Amino acid sequence: MKIIVDAFGGDNAPLEVLKGCERAVKELGVKIILTGSSSKIKECAAHNGISLNDIEIEHTDDVFDIHEEPKEIIKSGKNTSMAVGLQLLGDGKGDAFVSAGSTGALVMGATFIVKRIKGIKRIAPSPVMPADKGGFILTDAGANTECRPEMLVQFAVMGSAYMEKVMGIENPKVGLLNIGAEDTKGRDLEIETYKLLEKSGLNFIGNIEARDIPKGECQVVVTDGFTGNIALKLYEGMGSFFGKKLKWIFSGAGKIGALFSLGKINKLKAQMDYRETGGSALLGVRKPVIKAHGSSDAKAFFNAVRQAKKCVEGDVVGVIESYVSDMAETVKE
Amino acid sequence: MKIIVDAFGGDNAPLEVLKGCERAVKELGVKIILTGSSSKIKECAAHNGISLNDIEIEHTDDVFDIHEEPKEIIKSGKNTSMAVGLQLLGDGKGDAFVSAGSTGALVMGATFIVKRIKGIKRIAPSPVMPADKGGFILTDAGANTECRPEMLVQFAVMGSAYMEKVMGIENPKVGLLNIGAEDTKGRDLEIETYKLLEKSGLNFIGNIEARDIPKGECQVVVTDGFTGNIALKLYEGMGSFFGKKLKWIFSGAGKIGALFSLGKINKLKAQMDYRETGGSALLGVRKPVIKAHGSSDAKAFFNAVRQAKKCVEGDVVGVIESYVSDMAETVKE
Numbered sequence: 001m002k003i004i005v006d007a008f009g010g011d012n013a014p015l016e017v018l019k020g021c022e023r024a025v026k027e028l029g030v031k032i033i034l035t036g037s038s039s040k041i042k043e044c045a046a047h048n049g050i051s052l053n054d055i056e057i058e059h060t061d062d063v064f065d066i067h068e069e070p071k072e073i074i075k076s077g078k079n080t081s082m083a084v085g086l087q088l089l090g091d092g093k094g095d096a097f098v099s100a101g102s103t104g105a106l107v108m109g110a111t112f113i114v115k116r117i118k119g120i121k122r123i124a125p126s127p128v129m130p131a132d133k134g135g136f137i138l139t140d141a142g143a144n145t146e147c148r149p150e151m152l153v154q155f156a157v158m159g160s161a162y163m164e165k166v167m168g169i170e171n172p173k174v175g176l177l178n179i180g181a182e183d184t185k186g187r188d189l190e191i192e193t194y195k196l197l198e199k200s201g202l203n204f205i206g207n208i209e210a211r212d213i214p215k216g217e218c219q220v221v222v223t224d225g226f227t228g229n230i231a232l233k234l235y236e237g238m239g240s241f242f243g244k245k246l247k248w249i250f251s252g253a254g255k256i257g258a259l260f261s262l263g264k265i266n267k268l269k270a271q272m273d274y275r276e277t278g279g280s281a282l283l284g285v286r287k288p289v290i291k292a293h294g295s296s297d298a299k300a301f302f303n304a305v306r307q308a309k310k311c312v313e314g315d316v317v318g319v320i321e322s323y324v325s326d327m328a329e330t331v332k333e
Numbered sequence: 334m335k336i337i338v339d340a341f342g343g344d345n346a347p348l349e350v351l352k353g354c355e356r357a358v359k360e361l362g363v364k365i366i367l368t369g370s371s372s373k374i375k376e377c378a379a380h381n382g383i384s385l386n387d388i389e390i391e392h393t394d395d396v397f398d399i400h401e402e403p404k405e406i407i408k409s410g411k412n413t414s415m416a417v418g419l420q421l422l423g424d425g426k427g428d429a430f431v432s433a434g435s436t437g438a439l440v441m442g443a444t445f446i447v448k449r450i451k452g453i454k455r456i457a458p459s460p461v462m463p464a465d466k467g468g469f470i471l472t473d474a475g476a477n478t479e480c481r482p483e484m485l486v487q488f489a490v491m492g493s494a495y496m497e498k499v500m501g502i503e504n505p506k507v508g509l510l511n512i513g514a515e516d517t518k519g520r521d522l523e524i525e526t527y528k529l530l531e532k533s534g535l536n537f538i539g540n541i542e543a544r545d546i547p548k549g550e551c552q553v554v555v556t557d558g559f560t561g562n563i564a565l566k567l568y569e570g571m572g573s574f575f576g577k578k579l580k581w582i583f584s585g586a587g588k589i590g591a592l593f594s595l596g597k598i599n600k601l602k603a604q605m606d607y608r609e610t611g612g613s614a615l616l617g618v619r620k621p622v623i624k625a626h627g628s629s630d631a632k633a634f635f636n637a638v639r640q641a642k643k644c645v646e647g648d649v650v651g652v653i654e655s656y657v658s659d660m661a662e663t664v665k666e
Contacts, residue, residue: 179562210563211570229512230543237544238571249594257593
């Protein structure tokens, strides 16, 4: 299996990308194609003693600027490490693509270069997030700010396929993010989506209120990209806030106190560590595309490659395709 | 000053309501009118040794059921402790009203019984929430799921008046909750609201991303009621999740460890305690109405009464009225 990796996406490129890929080659038995400046990659590898065994380089001069308008990925950004990676994927030169670059550009590029699965209306970046009873996928987490009910149903279908095939959750529970439990709650979008999800054949458990998300009551949380992005970032922000508070509590004299709870503190840290799940799957693309977190380190890149591999092995794309054609009759377009 | 209090709202009524009101009479020098079953109130007070000095009772037989449709407050619910309290407020028999009953019913009842401030389009339940650099008001936190830009501008105006007059924050910073910092981000709602806020004369600092909310970077966070409710409940849910985790860390052998950080743990607890701020102000009503949290205890009720008193003293309603008439020219309706 060959995973294409954008060597110049994210805050810690290319060093952490290279370290993550080296480990992935060794431990996962995959081959890697890195996109980006060949000389810089080789220099960085040599300088840090990183092996490039089973790692090819596809040279590109440019890097897509995170502040650039997303649509430029298919215009002025054609020769960037991200666009070239997507093109290689579209051309069948690799099985999946990983990048820690701009989410907007990646969604735009995936849509127009790799293309969507037949019947899928929109691509949804969908991270797996930590929760008390285990992770859940949040879909859409930010791409589609205005949605129609059919789109949310597709997100639910894709999220379910992902949780089943990549995360190994049988018959994952689907919840519609809403402001109350009753089917009359929310905007027209939620009220209509509720009806469609009820007859979707998915394991739909009804509305989920935001306060129940951290409990991990369901494994697929469905919402539009605006609300999803607010939820994602608030989740991250609160996590980081409490992480800092925990550090503060265990500073000074608290350092001694921490010794009494070290096991528990480390367990909580691991549970809330976004690096464990890798990145955000761009559900709906014809080939697996993983958006790694912008601040990814080697461990996060390794896990993103592992996640890409699992997507290929579990044939998430194929499962979504068959779901969509099965559902074409039940859910009106 | 006379504060009307619904004696039968919330999970802990009437005992905790009575305790909170007894303390408010003693410490704040206010008079109270309790609405609800006279015999039950007297019995509860006698049984628990609670003084009813400076507390009048306005007898009502019924209590508004939290599961009832909000609109019933002005129909079948007319003789409930909530509706009667609102009626007394509307009739000028008291200066403010506090209830821990159904938010939906309270918004509906306030709108039709007490009425809105002239020029205000919608009433927005707006809680003050804890953050690292101090609290912020979230407006709208749940009433108006579909909003127009002018409504969000009014929420910003009302939230600013509240933070200034009740919380004592001079020139509070206003942030528009959005999925990115640039003025081109978000839905049409955010893009249009951004333009209006820029020329509003408020201390508008631009968009605020959800991950920055817990830092307390601005004191007024403006959004529609759907997004606001998701943010509010996720904030509460994450807070409760981490509260539980903290308890768990400090259980067992951790109990000893906690001794080394007791001061810090208590400081964090106090900082995140929703009971400190009282409740959610229903901004836009012609007289102050405070929605106390459903799980309020005596301390929370006491603080809700204190908050109501501050609203009266700071003339929040008057300030909003003058803001609105000043702005009528700058912000088109």
